[in-house]
Structures are given as structure tokens and as C-alpha cells.
Amino acid sequence: MTLTSLPFILFLAAVVVLYNVAPQRHRWMVLLASSYCFYAFFKLPHLLVTLAAVTFISYASALRIEGETSATKKRWWLWSGITLNLALLIGLKYVPFLVENVNDLLRLSATPYELVAVNKLVAIGVSYYVFQGISYIVDVYFELLDAERHLGRFALYISFFPKLLQGPIERVGELLPQLNLLLPTSAGNLSMGLNLFIWGLFKKVVVADRLASLVDPVYNNVTGHSGWSFFVATYLFAFQIYFDFSGYTDMALGIARCFNIKLTQNFNAPYLASSTAEFWRRWHISFSSWILDYIFKPLQFSFRQWPRFGTPVALMLTFLASGIWHGASWCFIIWGFLHGCYLASAVLVKKKKQTLYKSLGVAKSTPLKVIETVVTFHLICFAWIFFRASSVSDALYVVRHSFPELAHTLISTGHLDLYMPAKEFVYALTLMVLIGIVGQLDRAMAKESEAAGFFRVMNKTPILLRSAVYAFLSYMIVLCGAGTQSFIYLQF
Numbered sequence: 001m002t003l004t005s006l007p008f009i010l011f012l013a014a015v016v017v018l019y020n021v022a023p024q025r026h027r028w029m030v031l032l033a034s035s036y037c038f039y040a041f042f043k044l045p046h047l048l049v050t051l052a053a054v055t056f057i058s059y060a061s062a063l064r065i066e067g068e069t070s071a072t073k074k075r076w077w078l079w080s081g082i083t084l085n086l087a088l089l090i091g092l093k094y095v096p097f098l099v100e101n102v103n104d105l106l107r108l109s110a111t112p113y114e115l116v117a118v119n120k121l122v123a124i125g126v127s128y129y130v131f132q133g134i135s136y137i138v139d140v141y142f143e144l145l146d147a148e149r150h151l152g153r154f155a156l157y158i159s160f161f162p163k164l165l166q167g168p169i170e171r172v173g174e175l176l177p178q179l180n181l182l183l184p185t186s187a188g189n190l191s192m193g194l195n196l197f198i199w200g201l202f203k204k205v206v207v208a209d210r211l212a213s214l215v216d217p218v219y220n221n222v223t224g225h226s227g228w229s230f231f232v233a234t235y236l237f238a239f240q241i242y243f244d245f246s247g248y249t250d251m252a253l254g255i256a257r258c259f260n261i262k263l264t265q266n267f268n269a270p271y272l273a274s275s276t277a278e279f280w281r282r283w284h285i286s287f288s289s290w291i292l293d294y295i296f297k298p299l300q301f302s303f304r305q306w307p308r309f310g311t312p313v314a315l316m317l318t319f320l321a322s323g324i325w326h327g328a329s330w331c332f333i334i335w336g337f338l339h340g341c342y343l344a345s346a347v348l349v350k351k352k353k354q355t356l357y358k359s360l361g362v363a364k365s366t367p368l369k370v371i372e373t374v375v376t377f378h379l380i381c382f383a384w385i386f387f388r389a390s391s392v393s394d395a396l397y398v399v400r401h402s403f404p405e406l407a408h409t410l411i412s413t414g415h416l417d418l419y420m421p422a423k424e425f426v427y428a429l430t431l432m433v434l435i436g437i438v439g440q441l442d443r444a445m446a447k448e449s450e451a452a453g454f455f456r457v458m459n460k461t462p463i464l465l466r467s468a469v470y471a472f473l474s475y476m477i478v479l480c481g482a483g484t485q486s487f488i489y490l491q492f
Contacts, residue, residue: 001041002486003165003251004204011038016258020184027182028153031259035161044122050088051129055158057084058133062140062147074141081137089130092123097328120328124490125165127325129158131290136172138294145173153179162255166248166489168264168286178261185258193257198477200250205477208244209485211236215388222394222401230402237388238381242270244488245284271380274372276342279380291318312344319343327491331386331395338383 001008015034022030039048061081068074096118103114136157140147148154157176163169218225218233225233249266256263264286273279280288296318303310316337323336357363389395 001038002490003248003255004201007041011041012255012258016185016190019182019259024182024184028156028179031160031179031182032152032156035156035159035164038161039125039159039164042122042124044124046092046121047124047126050092050123050126051159053088054085054126054129054133055155057081057088058136058158059148059151059154061137063149065137065141066147078137078141082134085130085133085137089123089126092121092126094324094328096120128167128169129164131169131287132158132172135169135290135294139172148172148176160256160261162252163263166245166252166487167284168249168252168266169290170264170286174264175261181260183260185260189257189260193254196250196254196257198254200247200252200254201477203243203247203250204487208240208247211240211243212485215240219388219390219394219398222389222397227402230398234381234385234388234398234402238271238377238384241384241387241488242267248487248489271377272373273376274369275346275376276339276379277346279376280339280343287322291322295321308348312347315343315347316340326387330392331389334392334395335383335386338386342379342383 001011011034015030018030018034019027036048036051039051058081061077061084064077065074065081068077097120099115099118103117106114139145148157153176156179157170157172160170160175160179215233215237218229219237222230246267253263253265266285268282268285270279270282273282296314299314299317300311303314306313317340319336319340320333321336322339323332323334326332326335354363357368362368385398386392386395389398
């Protein structure tokens with residue numbers, strides 16, 4: 001049961017009703033039971049066990065840390081909690097990958113032994129709530145917050161169903177106080193929530209899933225396509241993954257608003273970034289801030305004795321960890337490595353670049369910012385090749401047959417053969433126009449101070465235009481059919 005399905009919409013309506021008829025002191029029970037029921041709909045018992053284990057480990061570790069007076073014992077409980085949470089994550093997502101690679105090494109070394117193959121388990125949402133559990137333990141250890149005594153409310157913080165599958169990765173200091181309040185749903189919040197939900201559903205079903213119909217045939221059969229197809233598919237995938245993931249985030253934020261809860265805004269026009277560092281301040285914001293606080297900063301502090309290379313090395317390790325977090329695949333590791341290279345090299349050349357720009361008199365100029373934005377977008381798209389490809393060999397095939405084939409065609413014929421059948425051309429052109437319109441609306445929403453930007457933007461429009469927009473969104477969602485494609489980030 002995904003957020004785009006009719007059963008989920010009916011489930012959400014029932015939960016909203018139960019939440020509002022329940023006494024205030026029992027509302028957390030309604031949300032907690034609903035969250036576990038929602039997770040149970042996947043019919044994967046090991047996920048429920050893992051969720052319960054992460055909740056208990058994090059809750060108990062924090063209480064023991066707070067209750068100890070010895071620094072050594074506090075540190076022991078800190079690392080015990082982190083290790084146990086990571087062990088659950090590794091056991092579900094990475095053991096089959098590790099066994100497969102160890103066996104490959106054994107075969108290369110002609111060793112007659114081989115590890116027993118391990119079946120990969122589905123790990124929907126596990127990465128997100130494991131990170132929440134770890135950040136909570138660390139924050140309690142450094143006395144940034146007090147340990148939560150109420151097990152039920154803490155369990156709700158970990159499992160709150162709108163953000164359970166794909167985030168945002170919420171900090172306990174932001175979410176738990178709201179879960180302790182749980183007032184009846186206001187008309188304004190309900191309206192905001194439904195607007196955001198519809199907007200996110202539109203971005204996912206109408207935009208992202210239509211783009212997938214052009215991207216998937218290419219990346220699922222790379223040997224059957226050529227250079228121009230790879231360019232088109234890669235650029236379209238950049239927008240597909242944005243609208244897919246930001247669509248989920250809008251839906252999650254909208255659902256939470258139905259219970260008067262504000263979740264973290266996860267996107268802020270990321271493809272308008274003029275550097276990779278800025279891209280990560282705009283893309284998957286809750287994740288990038290998490291790895292900044294809990295991976296990069298500790299590493300940077302550890303490498304402080306290396307004044308020139310400490311920060312670049314910390315960035316490389318951080319984004320390798322980011323790639324590994326996304327999945328047990330060399331493609332994701334290479335994707336993380338590329339982003340690490342972008343960020344590390346930017347740090348190394350920063351002073352020389354600033355000096356050059358000042359000498360040329362172009363520092364902070366609009367043309368320079370446009371050029372940097374275009375270059376950044378293309379660097380991000382190049383990394384997306386490895387993120388989207390089914391294997392490293394497929395990704396390398398795309399890289400090898402993109403530029404060389406286009407260059408060969410240009411040199412041999414003097415022009416590029418950009419022919420596309422009329423039907424596909426019209427379809428692609430329509431999608432590009434749609435991307436432009438929806439992207440502009442998203443940009444307007446990013447300027448709003450609240451997550452409910454769509455609601456606020458629409459409230460500024462005349463009632464007739466607003467009604468027409470809602471009718472169009474609803475018609476397109478029904479026409480395209482909700483639930484036809486799973487969310488890309490659901491696998492992480």
C-alpha cells in the first residue's frame with residue numbers, strides 16, 4: 001500500500017476521523033497503531049520486527065546514557081546503541097552484497113571455498129528510521145536533549161507513517177514536541193494538507209511516471225540504444241527522480257499537516273544550485289543535514305591536523321557513506337564517490353578560483369552564476385547515470401557510447417541526427433512544457449516560509465483560476481492512473 005494508491009487514501013481518511021474523535025491523551029495511540037498497521041500492509045513481518053528493535057534499542061540506549069555518571073559507561077552505551085542499529089541495517093541491506101563480493105574475491109584468488117549465498121531481504125524504510133534512532137542516541141549523549149521517558153510517544157516518533165518509508169529524516173527535537181501536543185485537526189491545516197497531498201500526487205503520477213516511460217526503455221536495455229537516446233534519457237531521469245522524490249515529500253508533508261504536524265521541507269529548487277555544495281543544501285535536505293552533522297563534522301574534526309586535505313578527505317568519506325546508504329551496489333558507491341570528488345575538488349581550488357574571478361572582474365556576476373549553474377547541473381546529471389543504471393557495466397556503456405557516438409556523427413556528417421518519431425516528439429515536448437510549468441510552481445513554493453507553499457501560492461490566485469487548477473490536477477491524476485509506478489526512493 002503506497003501513498004499513491006486508493007487503499008491508502010481510504011486508510012488516511014479513516015485515520016484522520018479516528019484521530020479527531022479520540023480524546024487528546026489517546027491520539028498518540030491512534031497514530032502509533034495506524035503507523036504499525038500501515039507498515040504491516042506490506043506483509044513483511046521482518047520489517048515490523050526491525051522497526052520494533054530499532055525503537056527499543058534507541059529508547060533503552062538513551063535512557064542508560066542519561067542515567068550513567070561514568071563517562072566510560074556513557075560512551076559504551078552510545079556505541080552499543082549505534083552498533084546494534086547499524087547491525088540491523090547491514091543485516092537487512094548489505095550482507096548479500098558483501099557475501100557476493102567476498103565470493104568474487106575468493107574465485108579470483110582460486111580459493112576452493114565459498115561463502116553460502118544469502119537471500120536479500122526487503123528493507124523498505126529501514127535506512128530512514130535507523131538514522132533517526134542513531135541521531136537521537138548521539139544527541140542524548142552530547143546532552144543536546146533529554147531522553148524521552150514515554151516509550152509510546154518515542155515509538156511514534158520513529159514510526160510516524162507519513163515519513164516512515166522515504167523520510168524526511170526527522171530530528172527528535174523537531175518532531176517529538178509536536179507529537180506530545182496533538183491538537184484536533186484545524187480546517188486550515190486540513191485544507192493545506194489536502195492541497196499539498198494533491199500537488200505531490202500530481203508531481204508523482206502525472207510528471208514523474210510519464211518521464212519514466214521514456215527513461216526506463218533506454219536504461220533497461222542500454223545495448224539497444226545509442227548516444228542521443230542516452231542524453232535524452234539521462235536528462236529526463238534528472239527530472240524524473242526530482243519530481244518522484246519531491247512528490248513523495250509533498251504528500252508526506254500534506255498527510256502530516258492533516259494531524260497539525262509540520263515535517264521538514266526536503267527540497268528547495270536543487271537544479272538551480274550553482275555548486276555541488278549548494279545542490280546538497282537544496283536536495284534531500286533532511287538527509288544532507290544528517291550526514292553533515294553526524295558523519296562529516298566528526299570526520300572533519302578527526303582530520304583537523306591536516307589543514308589542507310582534512311576537509312576534502314572528510315567529504316570523500318562522507319559521500320562514499322552516502323552512496324553506500326543508498327543501496328548495496330557498486331553503482332551507488334561510484335555515485336557517492338563522484339559527489340565526493342566534486343565537493344573535495346571544489347574545496348581544494350576554492351581560493352584559487354576566487355582569486356581568478358576577482359582578477360577577471362566577474363566575481364558574483366550574473367553570467368558567471370548562470371555558467372556555474374549549467375556546469376553544476378551537468379555534473380549532477382553525469383553522476384545520475386551511475387545512480388540509474390542497473391549495473392556498473394551498463395553505466396560505463398552509457399558513458400562510452402554517449403559523447404563518442406555523437407562526436408563521430410558530427411565529424412563524419414557535419415550535423416547531429418536528432419530525429420525522433422513525430423508521436424514521441426510531441427509526447428516529449430509536452431512533458432518538457434509540463435516540467436517547466438511544474439518546476440516554476442515548485443520554485444515559487446520554495447520561496448515560501450512554510451512547507452505548505454502550494455496552498456499559499458494557490459490562495460493568491462482568483463477563485464475561478466484556483467478551481468480550474470484543482471480540477472485539472474484531479475483530472476490528470478485520474479487520467480494517468482495513481483499507483484502505476486513505485487517511488488524510486490522506496491528501495492532505499
